[in-house]
Amino acid sequence: MRNLKMTITYDGFKYKGWQKQKETDLTIQGKIEAVLSKMTGEAIQLVGCGRTDSGVHADNYIANFHTKCAFSINTMLDYLYEFLPEDIVIKSMENVAERFHARYNVKSKTYVYRINNNKFRDVFNRKYSYHLAEKLNLTEMRNASEVLIGSHDFQSFTNSRNSDKSTSRTINYINIIEKDGLVEIEVNGNGFLLNMVRIIVGTLIEVGKGNLKPIDVKKILIEKKRWEAGPLAQAKGLFLRDVQY
Amino acid sequence: MRNLKMTITYDGFKYKGWQKQKETDLTIQGKIEAVLSKMTGEAIQLVGCGRTDSGVHADNYIANFHTKCAFSINTMLDYLYEFLPEDIVIKSMENVAERFHARYNVKSKTYVYRINNNKFRDVFNRKYSYHLAEKLNLTEMRNASEVLIGSHDFQSFTNSRNSDKSTSRTINYINIIEKDGLVEIEVNGNGFLLNMVRIIVGTLIEVGKGNLKPIDVKKILIEKKRWEAGPLAQAKGLFLRDVQY
Numbered sequence: 001m002r003n004l005k006m007t008i009t010y011d012g013f014k015y016k017g018w019q020k021q022k023e024t025d026l027t028i029q030g031k032i033e034a035v036l037s038k039m040t041g042e043a044i045q046l047v048g049c050g051r052t053d054s055g056v057h058a059d060n061y062i063a064n065f066h067t068k069c070a071f072s073i074n075t076m077l078d079y080l081y082e083f084l085p086e087d088i089v090i091k092s093m094e095n096v097a098e099r100f101h102a103r104y105n106v107k108s109k110t111y112v113y114r115i116n117n118n119k120f121r122d123v124f125n126r127k128y129s130y131h132l133a134e135k136l137n138l139t140e141m142r143n144a145s146e147v148l149i150g151s152h153d154f155q156s157f158t159n160s161r162n163s164d165k166s167t168s169r170t171i172n173y174i175n176i177i178e179k180d181g182l183v184e185i186e187v188n189g190n191g192f193l194l195n196m197v198r199i200i201v202g203t204l205i206e207v208g209k210g211n212l213k214p215i216d217v218k219k220i221l222i223e224k225k226r227w228e229a230g231p232l233a234q235a236k237g238l239f240l241r242d243v244q245y
Numbered sequence: 246m247r248n249l250k251m252t253i254t255y256d257g258f259k260y261k262g263w264q265k266q267k268e269t270d271l272t273i274q275g276k277i278e279a280v281l282s283k284m285t286g287e288a289i290q291l292v293g294c295g296r297t298d299s300g301v302h303a304d305n306y307i308a309n310f311h312t313k314c315a316f317s318i319n320t321m322l323d324y325l326y327e328f329l330p331e332d333i334v335i336k337s338m339e340n341v342a343e344r345f346h347a348r349y350n351v352k353s354k355t356y357v358y359r360i361n362n363n364k365f366r367d368v369f370n371r372k373y374s375y376h377l378a379e380k381l382n383l384t385e386m387r388n389a390s391e392v393l394i395g396s397h398d399f400q401s402f403t404n405s406r407n408s409d410k411s412t413s414r415t416i417n418y419i420n421i422i423e424k425d426g427l428v429e430i431e432v433n434g435n436g437f438l439l440n441m442v443r444i445i446v447g448t449l450i451e452v453g454k455g456n457l458k459p460i461d462v463k464k465i466l467i468e469k470k471r472w473e474a475g476p477l478a479q480a481k482g483l484f485l486r487d488v489q490y
Contacts, residue, residue: 009368010368011368011369057369081365086366086368087368087371089365089366089368091365120326120334120336121334123254123255123256123331123332123333123334124256124302126256126331126332128369
């Protein structure tokens with residue numbers, strides 16, 4: 001059996017997220033598995049590096065699958081390129097060790113959230129950024145983001161109702177940069193709970209607007225109550241940028 | 246009467262070009278005139294800086310209109326922002342002299358054509374660039390572009406059948422830059438014939454592929470036969486970047 005690792009980019013705008021679902025045909029995993037299964041004649045099951053929410057984009061999503069198919073990597077890439085929808089592209093593929101697992105082996109992931117902080121919407125990026133005309137205080141947002149760095153229980157920052165599993169995660173860094181009114185919030189961590197990046201961003205936006213202070217974010221983290229944190233930021237601004245193994 | 250000059254950005258993907266047409270509601274001019282007429286209670290007629298083809302985009306299109314409306318510029322901008330479709334935005338507006346005319350007063354215009362010259366399509370820019378996997382020879386394209394600089398009869402580079410009007414135009418410069426596989430062809434000239442930028446680009450692409458030599462472009466220019474030039478490049482890669490007055 002071969003084990004193949006793929007790097008995938010997708011415009012998530014019209015999809016219900018990465019994970020295959022019985023209720024809908026519109027998932028990234030479902031679209032790719034269908035083409036791979038047709039290509040190989042096998043029932044291919046993809047192992048993805050994690051779930052991305054409905055509407056979230058990816059620059060470099062990682063997945064792997066096992067197959068007996070002997071096609072060359074270029075042949076497979078060409079086949080996938082031709083038969084996948086125009087908003088999903090497999091950028092590269094490589095043979096990896098049998099034991100490689102796209103989810104279990106993740107060391108960390110980098111997400112980027114894009115906010116158009118100019119007065120008007122950007123007609124060319126309206127599906128790939130969240131528009132907020134009110135000027136954000138980036139210094140306060142950076143101060144608040146420092147509270148979140150390190151290992152913490154992020155229970156306040158998830159919409160998951162699964163209380164059996166640990167909600168402890170480690171955030172390695174949060175960078176907030178701005179260029180021509182486009183604010184990018186880059187978050188790197190060892191793992192993320194359901195909606196965690198978007199709730200962190202939603203909370204930092206409240207800080208940027210002056211509705212919360214950095215010290216409030218510390219309280220929110222300690223009190224472990226979802227309703228104290230900010231709202232869920234819109235999916236269309238979020239990109240899975242990279243996965244580190 | 247006030248004379249107001251507007252700077253407009255639009256995603257032209259779904260529109261039939263700038264100019265109002267009886268057959269369709271989907272024109273940029275038509276959409277803006279409808280909102281302005283409603284706002285002012287007058288039958289507003291826009292003077293645009295020129296026509297853009299169906300599917301072509303604009304970063305900074307210029308138009309002007311006369312009105313008796315006394316609203317402040319900010320009020321007008323807010324009204325337009327709210328009632329125009331999401332793919333059209335009036336970026337700014339200013340009071341100008343009565344004699345200002347957005348078309349007659351144009352000194353030059355800058356267009357940019359974007360080619361994604363990477364192996365695969367870019368899922369996020371597929372509506373805003375032309376994808377060509379075959380590697381272009383940019384040096385040859387730059388050499389060929391030099392042939393076009395200056396004042397020439399561009400009859401070979403237009404699809405216009407109006408033989409009464411002069412087809413002489415002056416191209417001031419053509420810059421071809423490349424970054425991360427994205428090739429941008431910037432063309433500045435004192436005026437452009439119907440489809441002229443897209444036929445110039447289509448011809449330069451033929452040079453980049455090795456199907457034409459720079460010296461062939463000189464011949465095409467001299468012979469004044471449309472069918473000798475390259476094909477019409479796809480509209481979705483073209484942006485009206487700026488207008489100089």
